Amino acid sequence: MSDRPDLLIIGGGVIGRCTALFAAHRGLDVAVVDRGVHEESASTGNAGMIVPSHIVPLAAPGVIAQGMKWLTRPDSPFFIKPRADRRLARWLWLFKRHCTADHVQRSVPILRDLSLESRALFDRICGAGHYADAGYCTDGLIMVHRSQKCARDNEYLAETAAAAGLDAESLDAAGVEALAGAVPTGVRGGVLFRQDAHIDPERFLGGLRGECEELGVRFIDGANVEKLSIHDGRVDGVIADGERLAADAVTVAAGAWTPEILRTAGVDIPLQPAKGYSVTLGDCDRTPGVPMIVTDDKVTITPLPDGVRFGGTLELAGFDASRSEHRIRAILAAADDYRPETSGTTSMDEVWSGFRPASPDGLPFIGPAPGVENLYVATGHGMMGVTLGPITGRLLADLITGEAPSLDMSPFEPGRFS
Ligand SMILES: Cc1cc2nc3c(=O)[nH]c(=O)nc-3n(C[C@H](O)[C@H](O)[C@H](O)COP(=O)(O)OP(=O)(O)OC[C@H]3O[C@@H](n4cnc5c(N)ncnc54)[C@H](O)[C@@H]3O)c2cc1C
Structure with a gap:
């Protein structure tokens, strides 16, 4: 794991961890930053259906x-x-x-x-x-x-x-x-x-973390991301607790808090x-x-x-x-x-x-953030975040590594309401 991962994921809930899993399986060097999964994440106490x-x-x-x-x-x-x-x-x-x-x-x-x-x-x-x-x-x-x-x-x-x-x-x-x-x-x-x-959602999260760590994913726990770091229209990391974490690409999978992080890069999604x-x-x-x-x-x-x-x-x-x-x-x-x-x-x-x-149309936001290079969004799963965790992770890994996704991604474009 280098100081500058290929992919930094903000949010260690089910969406962030599934994305980390598929990206790591593709050979990417991945880090996941979260300020406190067990205090805040919707991915722990849900119904697991x-x-x-x-x-x-x-x-x-x-x-x-x-x-x-x-x-x-x-x-x-x-x-x-x-x-x-x-x-x-x-x-x-x-x-x-x-x-x-x-x-x-x-x-x-x-x-x-x-x-x-x-x-x-x-x-x-x-x-x-x-x-x-x-x-x-x-x-x-x-x-x-x-x-x-x-x-x-x-x-x-x-x-x-x-x-x-x-x-x-x-x-x-x-x-x-x-x-x-x-x-x-x-x-x-x-x-x-x-x-x-159905599945026990908390134990599923534990399994994802175990497999991710085995694949070399680094988990940065207890760090609050304050803003995205953008230069020349391209994301190059985040500022977390005043420190810069550099990365080649960033995925914001911060659940209901995603819009406030995206707004620091001038990106607005209705959530x-x-x-x-x-x-x-x-x-x-x-x-x-x-x-x-x-x-x-x-x-x-x-x-x-x-x-x-x-x-x-x-x-x-x-x-x-x-x-x-x-x-x-x-x-x-x-x-x-x-x-x-x-x-x-x-x-x-x-x-x-x-x-x-x-999201207002009941479909998730999965894909590149409009107007900022190498910035991706994975959120808006509403009542189906557990259900759609694995496919979200795989589709994003496809997009980030330049492979053709198995599904038409246009219904999930983060910029579709702009
Ligand atoms: C009562 C209930 C029952 C549900 N039942 C089901 C079900 O049966 N089946 C189903 O498919 N879905 C269900 N869901 C929906 C599912 O729980 C969510 O869609 C899913 O957990 C969302 O996952 P996420 O990873 O996007 O967000 P979260 O799990 O909320 O994770 C976001 C993470 O981002 C972190 N974060 C946020 N801001 C920052 C920041 N600035 N810096 C660092 N970290 C940050 C948070 O700490 C959090 O851990 C249910 C939800 C609820 C509330």
């Missing part, structure tokens, strides 16, 4: 109307903190513009190809020893419902997925129970997505932090056989090697780290089903929160 089933982007018809209804309910899974913020206003305007049937139709094959390639890469990556304890499991995922309305929503997803060539099967309550064993109260049926999978919560019960009475998403409450349930994780909510409240007890209640209610004897006693201290990096 690998979801080719999520081919419909968040920006879709009906989402605005549903969101407006939810805004009036303090316990709803969605919230926007009202504030005068021109970046949020622009993001919402762009989001609204993409809530069309045309956008969904265009995005479905893009997200399908991206996530299926990523899923195949998971099979390859997790076959190696570093990931032996990561709990990678390919038994699928069930979207379950209680109400008729959510049964229809799930049916729409199943039809859309099947039309796109994915494997989706409707199940009645007995079918859900036969697969999942431990089912949340009141579930009447669901849809099984066989190509979905908002979208906060979510999770709680992990280590000593559950019941453990589901497959992960589930309860469509009615938008709560995820993931069996992990050390327990069961429940997650959900999406709050557009900037980097406000406070926790909303009302909105967390639906997550805790789902957890109570699995540990009834301690029902109502899970404390707010046990709740984890993280900021998803959300």
Whole structure:
């Protein structure tokens, strides 16, 4: 490892580490700088679901109307903190513009190809020893419902997925129970997505770090990147804690914080932090056989090697780290089903929160930053950062080493909203 790596990656979350892995496999000399993965990264406490089933982007018809209804309910899974913020206003305007049937139709094959390639890469990556304890499991995922309305929503997803060539099967309550064993109260049926999978996200991060280090990647922990160093329209490193770290190329994979770093080079991308919560019960009475998403409450349930994780909510409240007890209640209610004897006693201290990096069109930003040579961007994966980590890493490694990427990169261009 030289003092001037070929590639310096800002951000050691799942996107930064996957990028480091593929770049190092291509023979690049790589360093990863992060100010504190375990304090800040969305990549640690998330639900760990690998979801080719999520081919419909968040920006879709009906989402605005549903969101407006939810805004009036303090316990709803969605919230926007009202504030005068021109970046949020622009993001919402762009989001609204993409809530069309045309956008969904265009995005479905893009997200399908991206996530299926990523899923195949998971099979390859997790076959190696570093990931032996990561709990990678390919038994699928069930979207379950209680109400008729959510049964229809799930049916729409199943039809859309099947039309796109994915494997989706409707199940009645007995079918859900036969697969999942431990089912949340009141579930009447669901849809099984066989190509979905799941993994313990923190252990996956550990495996990535182990393999990267074996390949010679250097991790610079606890260093805060203040700005990019640009000369003659070209990036030549970063300033971290007042010190210059030189590099031939830089990738900004700093999750929800990416825009503030890019702005130091005059690059602007529309991205908002979208906060979510999770709680992990280590000593559950019941453990589901497959992960589930309860469509009615938008709560995820993931069996992990050390327990069961429940997650959900999406709050557009900037980097406000406070926790909303009302909105967390639906997550805790789902957890109570699995540990009834301690029902109502899970404390707010046990709740984890993280900021998803959300783009306005539901597609990630992957590629060269506009106007600055050798500067790359990898963020905006929203609710699918784990799912899309491996393919993001491989596509960026392709671009950086001059190989032809396997997918059309134009939908992911970081400059597409300029
Ligand atoms: C509740 C919840 C559940 C989720 N469930 C799933 C799921 O089931 N499946 C799925 O695919 N996705 C899921 N996600 C989304 C997924 O977690 C994110 O998309 C993904 O973790 C984003 O990864 P990242 O590497 O881009 O960002 P992060 O993991 O946030 O990493 C960014 C890193 O950059 C570092 N950083 C930032 N600024 C600086 C700086 N100036 N200097 C140095 N370092 C810096 C931070 O310390 C951080 O470690 C979920 C998210 C949440 C919140």
